[in-house]
Amino acid sequence: xxxxxxxxxxxxxxxxxxxxxxxxxxxxxxxxxxxxxxxxxxxxxxxxxxxxxxxxxxxxxxxxxxxxxxxxxxxxxxxxxxxxxxxxxxxxxxxxxxxxxxxxxxxxxxxxxxxxxxxxxxxxxxxxxxxxxxxxxxxxxxxxxxxxxxxxxxxxxxxxxxxxxxxxxxxxxxxxxxxxxxxxxxxxxxxxxxxxxxxxxxxxxxxxxxxxxxxxxxxxxxxxxxxxxxxxxxxx
Numbered sequence: 001x002x003x004x005x006x007x008x009x010x011x012x013x014x015x016x017x018x019x020x021x022x023x024x025x026x027x028x029x030x031x032x033x034x035x036x037x038x039x040x041x042x043x044x045x046x047x048x049x050x051x052x053x054x055x056x057x058x059x060x061x062x063x064x065x066x067x068x069x070x071x072x073x074x075x076x077x078x079x080x081x082x083x084x085x086x087x088x089x090x091x092x093x094x095x096x097x098x099x100x101x102x103x104x105x106x107x108x109x110x111x112x113x114x115x116x117x118x119x120x121x122x123x124x125x126x127x128x129x130x131x132x133x134x135x136x137x138x139x140x141x142x143x144x145x146x147x148x149x150x151x152x153x154x155x156x157x158x159x160x161x162x163x164x165x166x167x168x169x170x171x172x173x174x175x176x177x178x179x180x181x182x183x184x185x186x187x188x189x190x191x192x193x194x195x196x197x198x199x200x201x202x203x204x205x206x207x208x209x210x211x212x213x214x215x216x217x218x219x220x221x222x223x224x225x226x227x228x229x230x231x232x233x234x235x236x
Contacts, residue, residue: 004142116143118150
């Protein structure tokens with residue numbers, strides 16, 4: 001079964017989106033004559049994901065600075081509202097205790113016709129039940145274990161290919177956060193190519209397998225990487 005194929009469609013809605021209202025500060029816009037410019041809107045947002053991102057359509061692009069009043073999952077849900085049935089991929093470091101409900105509900109959204117989870121290999125212990133649920137829904141090959149701290153999502157459906165990336169985690173966080181949402185382009189293609197090249201690893205694989213899959217050694221000299229063998233992992 002494809003990593004993007006859902007095994008058993010579910011009809012359960014989400015009904016748990018964290019979108020807290022606030023005072024909108026206003027918006028600045030800069031439009032370029034060439035679509036290659038990509039940047040069409042820049043927003044300082046105090047309100048919801050829907051009001052921040054706006055309509056989802058061909059060539060759309062927005063950069064936003066928020067106060068953490070909505071999450072990456074809220075942004076994903078708004079894009080799904082505009083795209084409809086779609087394939088989804090989510091990149092995250094780990095799934096915190098306070099994100100479990102939101103993540104579980106996302107996997108049950110019947111608009112998601114295929115899913116891929118790219119998650120740090122260190123989450124296999126803490127998040128084992130959630131990962132197993134994801135695999136039961138989207139197939140045994142729907143998870144990629146890597147060394148990861150990126151927060152990325154891709155949504156592909158209805159002729160649209162939307163890429164979301166930013167600092168925000170899977171639930172809201174009352175701090176400065178940033179978000180980019182673009183449709184189409186080389187940025188989407190790059191993320192999708194990397195996803196397709198990642199090997200499918202067994203849940204019980206060795207840490208060395210996760211390390212090799214991530215190709216970190218290709219970006220560093222060995223002596224620079226050696227320091228991380230003794231440094232404590234940072235907190236989320």
